[in-house]
Amino acid sequence: QSVLTQPPSASETPGRRVTISCSGSRSNIGSNTVNWYQQLPGTAPKLLIYSNNQRPSGVPGRFSGSMSGTSASLTISGLRSEDDAHYYCASWDDSLTGPVFGGGTKVTVL
Amino acid sequence: QVQLQESGPGLVKPSQTLSLTCTVSGASISSGGYYWSWIRQQPGKGLEWIGHIYYRGSTYYTPSLRGRLTISVDTSKNQFSLNLNSVTAADTAVYFCARLPFDYYSSGLFDYWGQGTLVAVSS
Numbered sequence: 001q002s003v004l005t006q007p008p009s010a011s012e013t014p015g016r017r018v019t020i021s022c023s024g025s026r027s028n029i030g031s032n033t034v035n036w037y038q039q040l041p042g043t044a045p046k047l048l049i050y051s052n053n054q055r056p057s058g059v060p061g062r063f064s065g066s067m068s069g070t071s072a073s074l075t076i077s078g079l080r081s082e083d084d085a086h087y088y089c090a091s092w093d094d095s096l097t098g099p100v101f102g103g104g105t106k107v108t109v110l
Numbered sequence: 111q112v113q114l115q116e117s118g119p120g121l122v123k124p125s126q127t128l129s130l131t132c133t134v135s136g137a138s139i140s141s142g143g144y145y146w147s148w149i150r151q152q153p154g155k156g157l158e159w160i161g162h163i164y165y166r167g168s169t170y171y172t173p174s175l176r177g178r179l180t181i182s183v184d185t186s187k188n189q190f191s192l193n194l195n196s197v198t199a200a201d202t203a204v205y206f207c208a209r210l211p212f213d214y215y216s217s218g219l220f221d222y223w224g225q226g227t228l229v230a231v232s233s
Contacts, residue, residue, distance in 0.1 A: 090218035099218035
């Protein structure tokens with residue numbers, strides 16, 4: 001059971017937009033920033049969004065993040081076939097005094 | 111370019127100790143500025159932070175593994191290691207090493223990851 005809650009799956013056709021939610025509590029998202037990772041099959045997670053809505057160098061602008069209260073979301077606009085992957089949210093939990101992750105959302109590009 | 115590479119046995123017997131090493135290249139652990147972390151992913155499940163270490167030896171462990179877990183660092187070899195004792199099948203997972211920037215400590219931001227290594231616990 002992951003500390004942060006994500007829907008297990010989402011799907012959309014190429015070119016459309018998909019939004020993934022990440023729900024937490026006051027001790028994690030409500031007090032700390034959120035990061036998002038993309039994991040392609042058989043590979044390590046890659047940092048996609050940090051500090052709620054910042055993109056590392058090299059991440060396309062069609063990936064965006066937002067946060068409100070104790071929830072966060074990742075939006076992929078102009079969906080492409082290479083976006084077919086698992087996406088994980090992460091934050092810090094003040095009670096655990098450590099990083100916490102969501103259970104992951106599998107995005108399928110139809 | 112910073113690279114992390116995990117190494118260690120792919121099969122461990124129940125009740126024995128799981129030992130993994132992460133070798134860092136392109137950055138010096140002893141330079142400071144980062145915590146060096148272990149994260150695991152059990153089959154078909156999400157990511158779980160295990161613990162991390164600072165180059166001076168300060169360690170931080172997830173409560174559920176505290177008591178079985180030791181993370182250590184060898185700055186002379188630019189490596190850090192994980193030892194998890196009394197393993198069971200529940201410890202079967204892909205284990206990743208990763209870097210956590212000091213400036214983003216309370217954030218869950220890991221900027222570089224190793225490719226991961228699968229460790230199966232089985233007799």
